[in-house]
Amino acid sequence: MSEHDAHDGCGPLSQEKEESADLLAISRVLQGDPDAFRPIVERYRGLVYRLALCSLGNREDAEEAAQEIFFRVFRSLHGFRMERRFVPWLYAIAANYLRTRAVRVRAIDGALVRDLEQRIPDRAEDDPHSRAVRTLSAAEIRHAVATLPVPLRDAVTLYYLEGMSIQRAASTLGVGMENVKSRLMRARGKLKTLLGADATKPPRAGYNRSENG
């Protein structure tokens, strides 16, 4: 199943059922059945992987980090309090690990901005009258998101990339909804600067269309 279907409440499992399934699986693991951990990995592998991807910047590191995170979660399950929700706890472990690991593996911010500028193709080559609107690839968007400060990046990852509701993103991050909205507003300002062409930058050679305003 897709964890995102569940996030939006329209998939095979609603959020409530998903939480119940999490607790049931954890109980079984804690009773000595490590195979019961598999549905948890299946349900949240995408979320954890994409958090790692936005934090570390490349697939290899992200896969390795995501695997280590799930292993740490498994090893720490005995510390999970069943009256709490699993996803925020999972996120806390992932965020702590990624924060530590990102310091070691990346000098990413400046490099990614430069890399992103190179990845966005020069639109001057397009036919001004027939070009279709170009959509950024997932990797390009992810690279842009990766340059944001961590609190903004995680909020953007959950809301824009994961498609979570504000309420669920807030719950996952362990903050209030207004906090998430504030983070997203700040993130949009940075993304607008980063992804939109800088107005002070000279037009790329070959741009010969006139504005129609």
Add this chain to the structure above:
Amino acid sequence: MGSQANTTPLVCADAQRIARAWVQELRLAADDADGMRRHCATCASCARRFEALLPFFARDAGGTAVSPREDPSPDFVNRVMAQVKRAPDARQRVRRIRLAAIAAGLIVFAGVSVLMLRIGAARAAGETLVRFELVAPGAKSVSLVGSFSGWQESGLALSDRNGDGIWEIAIRLRRDSLYTYNFLIDGKEWVSDPAAAAQVDDGFGGTNSVLSL
């Protein structure tokens, strides 16, 4: 915003106004998002400034995630599960939960050169260096309290240096001695060490962990 997009094409001033408003507001009218897309298809200047933001506009206009989600490789779950089952202490850790809400591990330091020097010095004095480890991701503080410190509740503070939820401390203890101890989480929750060789009744309905050196 939003009333004109379906009937009247946006002009550049509209696009700039919508983009400014988007930074401040969480929601964007679907007509505005669609109007921005169509405007960017015909205006090079605005395309350069806003085209990369179109997926974010669409998301805030009620769409789903901004881009196709990137997933880990197909064998990711199997690799995690293999690691979980391969871990020498994983199943032991799982079994420990039957004994306590939060598991703790106790191991003797070895391997790190600096520590070996310390161990050497400690051995000369008839002591050995012992490392206590507690996995407690949600804890704000963890203390080690035992007979070696007169059961003072201030205890010996464990540290979680890298924020991964694994708290640890190393202390010197005399050889050929028997100690009893427990962990105190957040100054209020007593946890015995299920990895200890033995537990003894504490006389208050609980247990103390036993360490024999």
